[in-house]
Amino acid sequence: MKLLLLLYFEFFKIGLFSIGGGLATIPFLQELSVKYGWFSQELFADMIAISESTPGPIGVNMATYVGYHTAGIPGGIISTLGLISPSIIVILLIARLLTHFKENKYVQSIFYILRPLATGLVISATVQILKIALFIPNAQSFITALKVKELILFFTMLIAIFSLKKNPIFYIIAGAVIGIFIL
Template identity: 35%
Template structure:
């Protein structure tokens, strides 16, 4: 029964999300927590792992959630549910691409959806940020996670002309996290 529930939940998420993995995040958060499948902190951990493993972000999250809840069958059902809507939609779009290409209605719809996708990604960033930076309230904002995030933002947004590779930033962040873990008072 949980496998069917995972499939239906992630199928719905995949069907109603425009804009890729990050736009799926608010729906994943809402559905996973509405079902009581895991806490916000557990989901943030899965998001972190999904970010650091190869493959599409939303597929990784769905796979990890499914595996946590129902092992390999759960992982397969959740992954299939997340991927199947996109696959079916792409088949339809490919079939009728020539007719859609110059349609003012389709062009207008896509123009209207772009700002919504940005808003959904921003909402997901705020939600995940609250869980990471302030799980116990505002006093947690003074610590390592905020400083690390701001430093990486500055490196990526303003120093890209220096050709600082994202892998170097990921490795540096991991090393700083390990050091912060050892230096944190018990």
């Protein structure tokens, strides 16, 4: 029961402070992993892959996954409800108040500042995931820490993603198949 309350509270916080959608929730979720140890960094990378390749918004999928992994079915439901509660409250308020919300000078200034900060947060989160996916932890030197095959796969994918612009699911499936045969 206490765990469920904690999950609701933590995800409420994420819903309230992650602005901009999509990957914005990732840095906050990563903090949960460090703070409570509810899931490992490896599993976190897998969760992102699964959330990107299953239907529904990534943030919602991630919340369900983390909640379910931590406290079973009630955990999954409670975490998702926690994540969406602030949205519901804020949007219902705004829907009544103003239609010119976006033109408001304060809102524009806040977003001018908040966007680069949010991008920085996502970059930090990605660095953590890169470390796990492409490097061996606690290796003796930089060279021995490199997971060479993974690095080659990573750069190949990077080029493919920037030049082909296909749906993420396409790359995730390709990554899985290549992984089975080569890694």
